[in-house]
Amino acid sequence: MLVRDYIEDALYNPHYGYFSRKAQIFTPPGGSHFDFGAYKDSTQFEVAVANRYVELTQGDKRAGGKQLWHTPTELFKPWYGQAIAQCLVSEYLLKYFPYEDLVIYELGAGNGTLAEDILDFIRVQYPEVYERTRYTIIEISTSLARQQRRRLYNKHKSIQVINKSIFHWDKREESPCYVVAMEVVDNFAHDVVRYDLHTLEPYQGLVAIDEYGDFNPFYSKLTDPTIRSYLSLQRELGYPPSLGRLLGVPILRKAFANMPFAPNMSTPEYVPTRLYSLVRVLRDHFPRHRLLLSDFSSLPDAIEGVNAPVVQTRLDGTMVPCTTLFVTPGYFDIMFPTNFEQLRDMYEHVLSQPYIAGWGADLDSDASETPSDASSPRSQSPGVLSGYFSSFHPASRRIPMDGIASASGLPVGERKSSVFTHAEFLQTYSDLSRTQLRSGENPMVDFYKNVKFLF
Template sequence: MISAGRLATRSLFNARLPTFVTAAAYSSASTPNPKPPQKTDGPEDKWNYNVNPFDGTLSEDHFNLKPVDANALEGASSPPVGVRMLVRDFIEDSLYNPHYGYFPKQATIFDTQKTSFDFSSFRDSVEFQEEVARKYAAYGADKHDGPGRQLWHTPTELFKPWYGRAAAQCLVSEYLLKYFPYEDFIIYEIGAGNGTLAMDILNFLQERYPDVYERTRYNIIEISGSLVKLQRKKLQSLHPCVKVNHKSIFQWKTREPAPCFFIAMEVIDNFAHDVVRYDLRTLKPYQGVVTISKEGEFDMLYEPVSDPLISTFLKTRSHLKHNPPINRLLRASPALRSLYTNLPFAPNLSAVEYVPTRLLNLLQTLRNHFPRHRLLLSDFSDLPDTIPGINAPVVQTRFRNVTVPCSTLLVKQGYFDIFFPTNFERLADIGLPVGERKSSVFEHSEFLETYADLGKTQVRSGENPMLDFYKNVKVLF
């Protein structure tokens, strides 16, 4: 069954595993001017090799790596070496770098072109999936000398135009209730992909609500240059109310004072996360840092939290009484923590946790620049085949026509899709209420049963693929 909504895999190109070192070994607080350890005699081949991952020693290179972030790497024509960066910058560089990033160079969104499926012609859901598979096959076989075509699908594309019309009905119902005819219908969409959702929403408004359509302003915020060109070509001639802005939402500076609706459908799963671990003796948080040696080898090290965005997230979580993922008894008892960490082979840091710092960044942007917005957001609430860790992502690519999940985040930049599940209940707590009402969370099928014309996507057996697929997706509105 098509449920996860992605076709993409496991690293066959990187055998380097994450290295565990004690937090104190990378703590600037405990060693302000650390002296690099002396080189020791050992194997020259460092492939998957560490002298001793538990004694806190670091190679000399780690003390001389240049700190960078994803913005500084935008002009790089090839993946960097001899650098260190926060985990979110490593993920953003891997996914979005304009020269070698996954989305600019590898990803292709499944598109049925100008046609849509005639669901009444299918005997059952199995026959529908077989037709989807045939359309996938039309994209051709992968080459055997590298990663294959990174082809993935979304409900917007599979169920067009009916999925987009459901979103349109949701938005226009709220607009008519609260703002028409005194305010324009202003919509912002991030990550608009092929422009299909925008097209389906605008066609629906033009057909069913012409008075609203005349007052509609549709703004797309798109980071990909190639998709900007596609969206402008596809949309602006048919719908002059569309404006496509070529920039990242995280670089947005324009304030929208009017009431507006903000759409993020199948977008935030690719928002970069940071890694946080806690010292189990003191409960002091540490931030993960990806290091790339001059030979191109990856490691993950930990240092006391100093990044402002990570600090803000941890403070927000504490304020909302969302506990860190540490056993309740260990959190409550210093004596028990001391006893536990003195056990043989006991870890000195908590489990790896991926925290949604870029998602928090989005909420801050909405608060500051779209103070009267209403957010419509849909994405994965859970995922299979994730790498180890709490709230961990799926890391995958296609190789020789096979989708293979990977077991580590530290993989060759640009070759792999990296996408995360979202805790929607916690997102609703962190997200800002609009007026006196906080956003609500819906199951995917619940949202569609409220707003979609389900008769259009029902097959002859009575099954409804638009309801039955994407069980691991939720909607916030």
């Protein structure tokens, strides 16, 4: 199987996948929240978090122990969720209120904490907006979907939980909407690519399982259309193959390849094919969406390779990193960093492409190969025709869709997405006094320095 299929099976298989059997989300004491003003400094707060880990994991007798992981949503609730809500409402009030509903889609909602905090905040602070809010959770996990319904359905009538993979989404949302993905894409499957050092021909990574249950990775000529389409997009955006600084120079690469016992292929590169597929789903099924995404931009203890993941498990309360991707499925978390600058460029480029019904519906088809008549203006979608006769268009704005003006009422298109650090985003939208310690430190801003936002 392709490496991305192996990763998805290891993480999401309903019978033995890591998230189906082992993983549990960290929650603050008493199911409430930390009283940040009660802690002297960040050291004392970290001790409190560590003690809570012990409470949640002690007495667990399962093989491998309880796989507990935390998110800023749970660690800093409800203030983190309120910052997300403030961001969404601010944009909505500026652009759409009172003519459109506030439509929010959340991908992978975990315990449902973020959805609850967002809706609670809007109900109290913006009751007029709350009356016009529609909130939909798209959740791949059956058990988490049940938990989210129990937690949210009796409290908020505007919410709907759909137990489905976003990659199998088949409805088209014509209204303007916001798609929220917090701490989701780090567990999206990637493919592995290596390049022949003599020809620079790419090879796709696969894994075979023998009769003893051992995993045997190998490489074959590139045939998968999704990988091919992504690499084509990389080249179009000006991102060269990841060969390293030295091997990127032809003469040095040739000299290295001719050395005795030198490898004939480049270092493995992990390419975000599932993230690429997500962007295509958003373009095709949510044409007027705005994406708010946050995740890790870098990770320590990664295995060998470019954009390589961290493969780890928790054993007796200690996190143990591995040196290989190919481990027993179900016992190990596999987390990838996200190159946010490349994601932004890829996202904006894909959104600028026309949507043609029936083309690209299969996420494993080669979306880079457009129909033969797609180059003529008459066959293009309205989003492309809007700027067809324009002599100037701002580089910071998207090409507008026909009949849909921007907030200014001018046909200048939506603002393009930008990348923000974790601290920059929270300093803009959160009430930092709520998470400040007595020393003046603020863990909600100071923690997660390796996290970024795309909005």
